[in-house]
Amino acid sequence: xxxxxxxxxxxxxxxxxxxxxxxxxxxxxxxxxxxxxxxxxxxxxxxxxxxxxxxxxxxxxxxxxxxxxxxxxxxxxxxxxxxxxxxxxxxxxxxxxxxxxxxxxxxxxxxxxxxxxxxxxxxxxxxxxxxxxxxxxxxxxxxxxxxxxxxxxxxxxxxxxxxxxxxxxxxxxxxxxxxxxxxxxxxxxxxxxxxxxxxxxxxxxxxxxxxxxxxxxxxxxxxxxxxxxxxxxxxxxxxxxxxxxxxxxxxxxxxxxxxxxxxxxxxxxxxxxxxxxxxxxxxxxxxxxxxxxxxxxxxxxxxxxxxxxxxx
Amino acid sequence: xxxxxxxxxxxxxxxxxxxxxxxxxxxxxxxxxxxxxxxxxxxxxxxxxxxxxxxxxxxxxxxxxxxxxxxxxxxxxxxxxxxxxxxxxxxxxxxxxxxxxxxxxxxxxxxxxxxxxxxxxxxxxxxxxxxxxxxxxxxxxxxxxxxxxxxxxxxxxxxxxxxxxxxxxxxxxxxxxxxxxxxxxxxxxxxxxxxxxxxxxxxxxxxxxxxxxxxxxxxxxxxxxxxxxxxxxxxxxxxxxxxxxxxxxxxxxxxxxxxxxxxxxxxxxxxxxxxxxxxxxxxxxxxxxxxxxxxxxxxxxxxxxxxxxxxxxxxxxxxxxxxxxxxxxxxxxxxxxxxxxxxxxxxxxxxxxxxxxxxxxxxxxxxxxxxxxxxxxxxxxxxxxxxxxxxxxxxxxxxxxxxxxxxxxxxxxxxxxxxxxxxxxxxxxxxxxxxxxxxxxxxxxxxxxxxxxxxxxxxxxxxxxxxxxxxxxxxxxxxxxxxxxxxxxxxxxxxxxxxxxxxxxxxxxxxxxxxxxxxxxxxxxxxxxxxxxxxxxxxxxxxxxxxxxxxxxxxxxxxxxxxxxxxxxxxxxxxxxxxxxxxxxxxxxxxxxxxxxxxxxxxxxxxxxxxxxxxxxxxxxxxxxxxxxxxxxxxxxxxxxxxxxxxxxxxxxxxxxxxxxxxxxxxxxxxx
Numbered sequence: 001x002x003x004x005x006x007x008x009x010x011x012x013x014x015x016x017x018x019x020x021x022x023x024x025x026x027x028x029x030x031x032x033x034x035x036x037x038x039x040x041x042x043x044x045x046x047x048x049x050x051x052x053x054x055x056x057x058x059x060x061x062x063x064x065x066x067x068x069x070x071x072x073x074x075x076x077x078x079x080x081x082x083x084x085x086x087x088x089x090x091x092x093x094x095x096x097x098x099x100x101x102x103x104x105x106x107x108x109x110x111x112x113x114x115x116x117x118x119x120x121x122x123x124x125x126x127x128x129x130x131x132x133x134x135x136x137x138x139x140x141x142x143x144x145x146x147x148x149x150x151x152x153x154x155x156x157x158x159x160x161x162x163x164x165x166x167x168x169x170x171x172x173x174x175x176x177x178x179x180x181x182x183x184x185x186x187x188x189x190x191x192x193x194x195x196x197x198x199x200x201x202x203x204x205x206x207x208x209x210x211x212x213x214x215x216x217x218x219x220x221x222x223x224x225x226x227x228x229x230x231x232x233x234x235x236x237x238x239x240x241x242x243x244x245x246x247x248x249x250x251x252x253x254x255x256x257x258x259x260x261x262x263x264x265x266x267x268x269x270x271x272x273x274x275x276x277x278x279x280x281x282x283x284x285x286x287x288x289x290x291x292x293x294x295x296x297x298x299x300x301x302x303x304x305x306x307x308x309x310x311x312x
Numbered sequence: 313x314x315x316x317x318x319x320x321x322x323x324x325x326x327x328x329x330x331x332x333x334x335x336x337x338x339x340x341x342x343x344x345x346x347x348x349x350x351x352x353x354x355x356x357x358x359x360x361x362x363x364x365x366x367x368x369x370x371x372x373x374x375x376x377x378x379x380x381x382x383x384x385x386x387x388x389x390x391x392x393x394x395x396x397x398x399x400x401x402x403x404x405x406x407x408x409x410x411x412x413x414x415x416x417x418x419x420x421x422x423x424x425x426x427x428x429x430x431x432x433x434x435x436x437x438x439x440x441x442x443x444x445x446x447x448x449x450x451x452x453x454x455x456x457x458x459x460x461x462x463x464x465x466x467x468x469x470x471x472x473x474x475x476x477x478x479x480x481x482x483x484x485x486x487x488x489x490x491x492x493x494x495x496x497x498x499x500x501x502x503x504x505x506x507x508x509x510x511x512x513x514x515x516x517x518x519x520x521x522x523x524x525x526x527x528x529x530x531x532x533x534x535x536x537x538x539x540x541x542x543x544x545x546x547x548x549x550x551x552x553x554x555x556x557x558x559x560x561x562x563x564x565x566x567x568x569x570x571x572x573x574x575x576x577x578x579x580x581x582x583x584x585x586x587x588x589x590x591x592x593x594x595x596x597x598x599x600x601x602x603x604x605x606x607x608x609x610x611x612x613x614x615x616x617x618x619x620x621x622x623x624x625x626x627x628x629x630x631x632x633x634x635x636x637x638x639x640x641x642x643x644x645x646x647x648x649x650x651x652x653x654x655x656x657x658x659x660x661x662x663x664x665x666x667x668x669x670x671x672x673x674x675x676x677x678x679x680x681x682x683x684x685x686x687x688x689x690x691x692x693x694x695x696x697x698x699x700x701x702x703x704x705x706x707x708x709x710x711x712x713x714x715x716x717x718x719x720x721x722x723x724x725x726x727x728x729x730x731x732x733x734x735x736x737x738x739x740x741x742x743x744x745x746x747x748x749x750x751x752x753x754x755x756x757x758x759x760x761x762x763x764x765x766x767x768x769x770x771x772x773x774x775x776x777x778x779x780x781x782x783x784x785x786x787x788x789x790x791x792x793x794x795x796x797x798x799x800x801x802x803x804x805x806x807x808x809x810x811x812x813x814x815x816x817x818x819x820x821x822x823x824x825x826x827x828x829x830x831x832x833x834x835x836x837x838x839x840x841x842x843x844x845x846x847x848x849x850x851x852x853x854x855x856x857x858x859x860x861x862x863x864x865x866x867x868x869x870x871x872x873x874x875x876x877x878x879x880x881x882x883x884x885x886x887x888x889x890x891x892x893x894x895x896x897x898x899x900x901x902x903x904x905x906x907x908x909x910x911x912x913x914x915x916x917x918x919x920x921x922x923x924x925x926x927x928x929x930x931x932x933x934x935x936x937x938x939x940x941x942x943x944x945x946x947x948x949x950x951x952x953x954x955x956x957x958x959x960x961x962x963x964x965x966x967x968x969x970x971x972x973x974x975x976x977x978x979x980x981x982x983x984x
Binding site: 055073116121128131132136139145153157159222288291309 | 718725755840844874875901
């Protein structure tokens with residue numbers, strides 16, 4: 001594919017993530033309500049919430065510095081850039097000339113850096129506690145993600161996400177045991193990254209608040225929430241790109257791109273569906289116990305690496 | 313003039329500045345300006361020398377000093393030039409910074425301070441350029457001594473004396489190891505010249521011994537775990553511009569030593585050497601940052617974080633050494649490139665962070681994070697500079713820390729395809745540990761910046777702080793610019809550093825950049841463009857702005873005079889999450905690793921206690937020695953003196969006679 005068409009595809013990807021992220025988040029809200037036997041909100045409720053928040057006056061704590069104000073923008077920008085790099089519609093990385101999987105992992109780190117900082121920035125108790133929770137999870141999860149992706153990169157012979165995607169899709173890298181194990185570990189890591197139970201309760205408005213979101217209001221809250229919805233979807237897209245790139249476009253044509261979009265959306269729905277079931281079937285664990293669970297993911301990642309070494 | 317001559321001139325300027333400021337000790341104010349300006353001048357010339365050496369080819373100079381230990385031989389090859397440039401930039405910044413920063417010490421003898429600071433920088437310049445082991449050791453010792461006196465500058469403080477003592481102890485233990493390794497070289501080669509060392513025919517066993525001695529000796533100075541324990545105390549005792557110099561460049565002289573001796577002189581031909589370096593690097597990277605997280609003294613945090621960064625540099629060096637040993641040119645070159653890049657980056661961002669800490673200390677007179685808070689509003693420039701440093705050290709793209717860690721990952725990636733099974737296991741695990749260290753570092757610097765610069769002020773001085781003087785801000789922003797340039801300019805910096813890496817014997821130059829991209833020798837393996845990342849991050853900002861514009865922009869306005877939400881109760885700053893509670897989950901999760909800390913501390917404390925007892929024993933044995941040796945000697949000297957006095961009559965004619973007699977004797981001796 002030519003660079004121009006890849007750029008166009010990349011922009012389309014970012015646009016799709018931007019527009020549809022609230023929808024999928026709404027989908028998990030609906031699922032949650034159904035499993036609780038509630039009627040629940042409409043699937044479009046998130047859009048209405050965002051539109052409403054945008055028009056509200058912003059109330060900012062006296063202590064807040066510019067870091068606090070900048071966070072919603074930085075979060076959204078980082079997720080847009082990731083959406084440009086991750087192969088979503090095609091098996092190639094549309095903006096592969098910007099960076100590889102290491103850049104993607106560290107772009108997540110960039111958004112988290114400011115997200116956590118914004119929690120501390122206001123001097124709010126809940127924000128601070130949320131910030132440190134966010135950081136502990138990232139400390140526990142980032143090495144898992146990196147090891148899994150590293151093993152996949154070794155199998156594909158490149159840290160370029162597009163190459164990994166291409167080789168998995170074409171069967172050049174078959175589903176070894178190590179790929180299965182890596183998939184398991186990475187699925188777990190994505191689950192945590194999405195901010196789901198048992199580690200996080202993104203909708204706990206009353207008890208622990210929403211971590212660093214506590215002090216945001218008005219359009220800042222809207223932008224930040226939107227950014228976080230995008231983060232969930234981008235994480236899913238990254239998982240799909242590395243492990244299930246089937247159905248993505250390999251040659252450029254209009255039907256192929258339409259097919260790829262549809263297939264991608266179906267995969268995302270399926271992923272959100274499974275995540276929804278898991279999330280709602282699960283009890284919350286104490287946050288400090290998180291490491292007891294994440295060690296299992298690290299274990300799976302290391303096993304995947306061991307199987308890679310043994311070539312099975 | 314060629315590079316070396318300018319370098320000598322720069323050392324001379326430092327020397328003159330040192331002596332002048334010592335002479336002006338009576339007037340602290342003048343001494344402060346003189347030593348600062350001399351330091352800046354000397355640094356500019358040092359930088360000039362480095363630039364000249366880069367443009368022209370490597371330069372050498374031999375001074376004939378009639379000493380039996382060999383030639384005084386200065387040499388600026390690729391590695392030395394890089395180090396000279398690094399020292400010069402940091403020397404300039406620290407000197408500029410010191411002019412205002414030292415104002416708070418006005419009542420002390422700043423002339424002495426200026427003397428040792430200039431001497432310290434000059435000695436570092438000589439250490440990295442001298443190509444003779446004897447002079448290397450001399451300059452190395454002088455560098456250690458100068459920095460020692462800077463550490464105990466506030467000598468009425470008990471911690472400073474204790475820190476200085478510990479520093480001396482470890483530095484000299486390390487120095488002794490280096491000395492032994494050089495003497496072993498000398499025993500075989502018969503000369504102290506590095507050139508002769510390279511030719512020496514060493515038996516494999518001896519090579520191993522020399523490697524271990526040099527690695528541990530330089531490792532102690534670099535502060536790798538478990539030899540790091542002197543660093544937190546030392547850095548927090550020293551004035552900030554000195555800790556900046558110690559952390560960002562003195563440490564690098566130790567890295568330089570490892571590269572010079574273990575790679576350049578010994579050739580790194582043994583596989584387990586590289587594995588050992590890799591092992592120490594991995595441990596240092598993770599434990600350093602974990603220990604840093606448990607601190608709330610900003611300078612001690614930065615010191616432990618330096619342990620982490622030395623670990624990352626060692627990871628690169630270890631990878632490079634394995635590459636050399638297994639003759640994989642790509643691995644070797646990438647490993648050394650990553651190590652050099654990270655060393656260069658670290659000197660910029662860590663220097664910046666230490667200067668930022670100094671700026672806070674300058675206004676608040678504390679380094680305790682729990683006494684700070686909200687400083688970004690009162691010291692906006694310092695805050696911005698510190699944040700840039702924090703982002704860089706946390707390896708956030710597109711800043712410089714990210715680029716060097718990216719190269720480190722790529723070096724690991726190449727190493728993971730090594731035919732040797734042991735190496736294949738090691739490499740990805742090191743990558744995981746690097747990722748862990750990276751995530752912990754992000755948390756550490758969120759804690760540091762968040763605790764000091766955001767949130768409510770947690771003490772009286774913090775709520776009344778003011779921005780620091782312009783010279784201090786300027787010096788910090790020089791380093792900010794450096795961090796940005798090294799990050800965004802990666803496609804320009806990487807090829808230069810590759811040249812330096814390739815100048816090490818055994819490594820070959822690989823293509824690592826073209827256009828706005830960098831890549832690890834093979835363009836299909838990976839590609840990164842920090843300038844494009846920066847452009848895209850800024851460009852994509854239009855998306856949220858357009859979204860905002862669609863929804864009515866900033867019409868709704870905002871209200872800023874409210875307290876944070878506190879469940880309806882009145883808010884008080886003590887409700888905010890303090891720096892010391894921020895890391896509590898990590899302490900709980902990694903509790904077992906923190907248990908290592910006393911274990912590492914124990915042997916050194918034991919050594920310190922032992923050496924203290926030794927010293928006390930010497931004091932106790934003094935009377936014995938006195939009655940048996942000192943008194944009789946003194947008596948003999950007195951006795952002789954009285955009789956020799958007879959010669960000294962004070963008569964000028966008699967003295968003339970003595971002179972003539974001496975001449976006569978000499979003539980007889982010569983012509984016989």
